Each structure stands twice: as structure tokens, then as C-alpha cells.
Amino acid sequence: MNKTVQIGDLAVEVVRKSIRTMRVTVYPPVGRVRVAAPLRLPDETIREFVLSRQAWIHRHQARFAAQPHAPTLAYCSGETHYYQGRPYQLRVHATTGRPCVKQTEEYIHLFVREDSTLTDRAKVLAAWYRAHLKEQIPALLAHWEPIVGARAEAWGVKQMKTRWGTCNIQARRIWLSLELAKKPVGCLEYVVVHELVHLHERLHNARFWGLMDQFMPDWRQHKAALQAHPTGQESGAGPDAD
Ligand SMILES: [Zn+2]
Secondary structure (H helix, E strand, O other): OEEEEEEOOEEEEEEEEOOOOOEEEEEOOOOEEEEEEEOOOOHHHHHHHHHHOHHHHHHHHHHHHHOOOOOOOOOOOOOEEEEOOEEEEEEEEEOOOOOEEEEOOOEEEEEEOOOOOHHHHHHHHHHHHHHHHHHHHHHHHHHHHHHHOOOOOEEEEEOOOOOOEEEEOOOOEEEEEHHHHHOOHHHHHHHHHHHHHHOOOOOOOHHHHHHHHHHOOOHHHHHHHHHHOOOOOOOOOOOOOO
């Protein structure tokens, strides 16, 4: 009998079989996780096993997500969309009023015109993600600028295909990827610090990573989450912040 259980941040399909050892498989295209386990193995042992393989599972999911044939989002009810690292089920509602988004514990409700196209829906959700990022970033800059000892003259959010953030050192201007809204908050924080550190050091050299160690000792964990955490659909953003 199959059942789906939540282990850490993963929804795992558990299949009991008359086998001797556990096996975990990650399936394309969306990175569905399935564990085949011996019939009488305790649930707790399965849980521990999956948690011990979590990084490996995330790596595979990220690889599938980054593939060009990853399914594109349809923006229809039932689809999974990510916000701040958490999956939400999308519910699309018809409205004659202004298009908007309302988030609840489990759902992201998308209110759009009945005749809205996929592009219209994508735009409404993107605007919502953008608004949330723009709300968070000033506080993050205010917190991190004194720690890093560098100030950004300007910042913005935009859709980027291959990067999580960029820093124009001459203009002291930072751009952050819209995709960061889908990632855990620590990821956004990591990219903000990363770009601020570029105001001291242009290159990803020993000095750069040394400064990262100094200002944000746990940066590796956030960087790993950035690469590993699924967002349903990736825009193909690369592993580095820029
Ligand atoms: Zn960089």
C-alpha cells in the first residue's frame, strides 16, 4: 500500500515491499520522491533515512527543475507554487474586480478575470511576489549594510534568467532576482549580503569568501538552500549569486 508522508520539507511516497533494504528514487520531471521500504521497517527508520538523504534528494530535484524540459506552469487550480520556500496550492478564482492574490496557510488564491490568459495570470502572481520582495528588502539592507560596512545606493527586483543577483560596483546598484520570493527567506538574505560584499571585492576570490565568512558565518547553508530548494519551476538560475 502506498502512502504519502511529509518528511522535513519533502512529500515522500512510501511503498512497502518484501525487500531487504530501503531505496529512495527521485523521478523527473518534477522531482517526485518515492521510498521503497521493507514491509515491517518502523516509520521512524524511514524518516531518518530520508532526512539523511535530504541534500542528495534536493540536488536531484534542482537538477530536474533546471532542465529545459521542466514543465512550465499553467497557473490553474491545483498547481503547486512556492512562496518563501514553502509549497502552496494555487486556487484560481474568477473576479470582475481588480486582479489580486490572497495567501492563506495552504493556498495562494489568484483572483483574475474569467477570460484571463496564462500570461495575465503569471503577471498578477509575479507582481505579488515582487511586492513582497520589495517590502522585505529595505529591512534586510538596513540590517546588513552596517555589518558589511558597505551601502547600496540603489536596488531593484527584476526577472533574471541566469542569476540570483547582480551588483554594479560603479553605480553601487544591486539587482535581485524575482525568483528569490519563492525561496526560503535565508536565501534572499544570503544574496543581499553577497551583493553587498561585492562592493568591497568584485571577484569571487579568497578575500570575497573570507568577508562572507566574517559577516555571515552560515552563508554556505543559505547558498546550498538556494541551489537545492525546489520552486516548482526554475527560470534556469545558476548556482552562484551572480
Ligand atoms: Zn557574486
